[in-house]
Amino acid sequence: MTPSTPQKAADQDGSVIIVGAGIVGIACAHYLSESGLRVTVIDRGTIAGACSHANCGYICPSHVLPLTEPGVIGVALRSLLNPRAPFRVKPRISPALWNWMFQFARRCNRRQMLTAGKALRAILDTSIAEYRRLIPEQSLNCEWKENGLLYVLQTEQGMKHFAETDRLLTDHFGVSAQRIDGTSLPSFDPALKAGLAGAFHYPGDASVRPDRLNAEWAARLRERGVQFIEHCELLGISKSGGRITELRTSQGDLTAGEIVFAMGAWSARWSEELECRVPIQPGKGYSITMPRPEPCPRYPILFPEHKVGVSPFENGYRLGSMMEFSGYDSTIPAHRIQQLRDSAKPYLVAPVDGPAEETWYGWRPMTWDSLPIIGRVPKLTNAFLAAGHNMLGLTLAPATGRIIAEMITGQPALLDVTPYSPARF
Numbered sequence: 249m250t251p252s253t254p255q256k257a258a259d260q261d262g263s264v265i266i267v268g269a270g271i272v273g274i275a276c277a278h279y280l281s282e283s284g285l286r287v288t289v290i291d292r293g294t295i296a297g298a299c300s301h302a303n304c305g306y307i308c309p310s311h312v313l314p315l316t317e318p319g320v321i322g323v324a325l326r327s328l329l330n331p332r333a334p335f336r337v338k339p340r341i342s343p344a345l346w347n348w349m350f351q352f353a354r355r356c357n358r359r360q361m362l363t364a365g366k367a368l369r370a371i372l373d374t375s376i377a378e379y380r381r382l383i384p385e386q387s388l389n390c391e392w393k394e395n396g397l398l399y400v401l402q403t404e405q406g407m408k409h410f411a412e413t414d415r416l417l418t419d420h421f422g423v424s425a426q427r428i429d430g431t432s433l434p435s436f437d438p439a440l441k442a443g444l445a446g447a448f449h450y451p452g453d454a455s456v457r458p459d460r461l462n463a464e465w466a467a468r469l470r471e472r473g474v475q476f477i478e479h480c481e482l483l484g485i486s487k488s489g490g491r492i493t494e495l496r497t498s499q500g501d502l503t504a505g506e507i508v509f510a511m512g513a514w515s516a517r518w519s520e521e522l523e524c525r526v527p528i529q530p531g532k533g534y535s536i537t538m539p540r541p542e543p544c545p546r547y548p549i550l551f552p553e554h555k556v557g558v559s560p561f562e563n564g565y566r567l568g569s570m571m572e573f574s575g576y577d578s579t580i581p582a583h584r585i586q587q588l589r590d591s592a593k594p595y596l597v598a599p600v601d602g603p604a605e606e607t608w609y610g611w612r613p614m615t616w617d618s619l620p621i622i623g624r625v626p627k628l629t630n631a632f633l634a635a636g637h638n639m640l641g642l643t644l645a646p647a648t649g650r651i652i653a654e655m656i657t658g659q660p661a662l663l664d665v666t667p668y669s670p671a672r673f
């Protein structure tokens with residue numbers, strides 16, 4: 249398909265347009281093209297140039313607990329006065345933001361946290377199983393490692409608190425960790441300083457280098473005939489008879505039988521046109537990528553007390569963190585990058601003040617119930633949403649792509665998709 253040459257509908261010729269070439273759009277393109285459909289992916293920028301570019305790279309079924317934990321809203325309120333808080337809401341007048349916060353706050357209780365966790369568990373498990381099949385099958389050279397994920401605690405109090413989380417994960421979700429005491433930690437990972445309180449190792453998690461995964465996967469898809477059109481921005485939608493008939497883009501008009509909207513944090517802006525609530529707020533995070541230190545961590549690591557993650561790569565390492573509700577703000581303040589370094593310093597043997605190869609921000613597509621939005625748009629028969637993946641878009645992408653392809657091609661569903669339905673809002 250080329251811009252300005254409208255195509256016939258999918259029910260006539262099997263064509264699909266995916267708007268958004270992040271990891272979710274790429275995964276949708278994979279499963280749809282595997283099902284024999286003719287797929288075009290458009291993006292206002294470059295392939296995976298937004299939130300999917302320099303995230304931490306964890307494929308983490310251990311992240312089964314949603315953000316809506318009891319007590320989080322108190323943390324958010326205190327952050328209003330503290331510009332250095334890792335979880336921060338920037339005070340501003342925005343009815344959409346405050347409605348989002350209100351809905352989010354209503355869900356910060358144990359019952360709803362466990363319900364959301366159950367829905368997350370199903371899609372997390374499906375997704376990692378898909379990755380285990382896909383990576384070798386497609387020869388995706390992306391530093392896939394099954395080393396698990398290490399949660400390292402600095403204080404005894406932190407250990408005690410995290411032990412409760414670990415018990416919850418084991419009892420309710422069957423996700424178990426190996427507990428490592430502080431004295432054994434430096435031999436478990438020599439990149440960690442002596443004197444830390446201990447750690448929990450979740451062996452079922454994996455990791456990738458995200459930019460390599462994106463590039464490799466898109467290359468395989470191109471070989472298979474998927475067309476990517478970069479710098480092609482969706483500007484408007486024409487509808488008739490409950491269907492989308494045309495997409496107006498910066499490179500001309502496009503049509504296809506089915507349209508998948510995979511626009512990450514931008515998706516909320518299309519609520520009105522899609523006649524459907526898309527309650528997504530951008531949850532801004534930052535990362536800094538540096539040359540590989542000596543010693544470099546063996547494991548992907550999270551420091552829950554400082555809320556920062558470390559991702560070791562073959563040719564470098566990355567610190568990533570923060571959750572800022574500051575709207576569509578694209579600045580990278582120097583103090584936030586310094587904060588990443590300062591937060592990792594108490595834990596790592598190697599100095600963390602090396603030169604930056606890249607500093608980066610990404611807008612996580614945050615929903616108020618911590619679940620992604622995957623499925624048919626209620627009032628438009630040929631429109632689908634694949635967005636709102638919160639802090640887990642990389643992890644959840646394959647299952648999302650598979651669900652969307654099953655829906656469009658009418659194959660039986662692999663898992664119960666009701667919890668992710670766009671109709672739930």
Ligand SMILES: Cc1cc2nc3c(=O)[nH]c(=O)nc-3n(C[C@H](O)[C@H](O)[C@H](O)COP(=O)(O)OP(=O)(O)OC[C@H]3O[C@@H](n4cnc5c(N)ncnc54)[C@H](O)[C@@H]3O)c2cc1C
Pocket residue numbers: 267268269270271272273290291292293294295296297298299300301302303304305306307308480481482483510511512513514531532533534535568569570609610611612613634635636637638639640641642643644
């Ligand atoms: C610091 C940080 C660390 C993270 N670490 C992890 C991790 O370890 N594991 C994990 O699973 N997740 C992680 N995440 C979350 C993950 O990065 C996101 O959930 C995921 O990238 C979302 O993917 P997406 O494809 O939905 O969105 P995006 O990657 O943002 O893609 C959306 C695309 O839509 C395009 N678009 C938008 N509007 C239009 C338009 N009008 N026309 C055309 N194109 C348009 C954009 O240009 C963009 O390319 C992290 C996020 C951050 C910020």
